[in-house]
Amino acid sequence: MKLLPMEARHISRAVEIERLSFPDPWPASFFVSELENPFCRYIAAEDEADGRLMGYAGFQYVLDEGYINNIAVSPEYRRKGVASALLEALIEMALELGLSFLTLEVRAGNAPALALYSVFGFKPVGRRKSYYERPREDAILMTRLLKPEKAGSEPANDNIEEI
Ligand SMILES: CC(C)(COP(=O)(O)OP(=O)(O)OC[C@H]1O[C@@H](n2cnc3c(N)ncnc32)[C@H](O)[C@@H]1OP(=O)(O)O)[C@@H](O)C(=O)NCCC(=O)NCCS
Numbered sequence: 001m002k003l004l005p006m007e008a009r010h011i012s013r014a015v016e017i018e019r020l021s022f023p024d025p026w027p028a029s030f031f032v033s034e035l036e037n038p039f040c041r042y043i044a045a046e047d048e049a050d051g052r053l054m055g056y057a058g059f060q061y062v063l064d065e066g067y068i069n070n071i072a073v074s075p076e077y078r079r080k081g082v083a084s085a086l087l088e089a090l091i092e093m094a095l096e097l098g099l100s101f102l103t104l105e106v107r108a109g110n111a112p113a114l115a116l117y118s119v120f121g122f123k124p125v126g127r128r129k130s131y132y133e134r135p136r137e138d139a140i141l142m143t144r145l146l147k148p149e150k151a152g153s154e155p156a157n158d159n160i161e162e163i
Pocket residue numbers: 021022071072073074077078079080081082083084085105106107110111112113115116117119
């Protein structure tokens with residue numbers, strides 16, 4: 001597996017992976033605007049054998065807050081550590097940017113994603129009722145606090161309530 005910054009050439013395959021992964025898949029235009037946004041960071045995982053896109057993940061940041069907007073792995077490459085490698089790379093980039101946390105929303109019934117995030121230290125911090133449509137479902141908010149080495153102290157999390 002090769003990790004590299006996601007590029008425009010990855011978008012058509014990413015749209016296929018979206019259709020195989022989500023009931024509300026992103027169209028190409030969403031990827032175009034994310035990749036053009038200077039406050040977004042997206043990583044692609046390619047199969048080293050044939051250069052095929054295996055999966056991708058990315059976040060947007062505002063000040064010291066990071067929001068993971070998307071992560072997906074093509075079905076034939078799942079349970080092989082691809083998402084783990086992508087998440088590790090995102091966390092490393094978030095630390096380099098000095099972000100205080102990474103956060104995301106996940107469908108309450110998306111057991112694989114919930115399991116993946118908890119392995120990486122994301123904690124459930126809230127629930128948005130009926131956030132998703134087709135099918136209607138709650139979103140679980142999960143946050144991973146980051147500890148930039150220079151800070152040396154725990155980031156403030158007084159407003160985060162465990163659920
Ligand atoms: C969620 C998703 C990204 C995981 O990708 P992946 O490359 O298969 O994940 P990994 O192989 O890195 O898995 C790492 C760990 O996550 C957990 N996990 C991943 N998939 C799981 C599953 N189907 N069931 C239970 N646990 C799972 C396991 O703990 C796993 O470690 P293990 O394989 O050693 O048991 C993938 O299933 C996917 O693309 N799903 C559709 C899109 C999606 O739901 N994205 C998240 C939106 S919030």
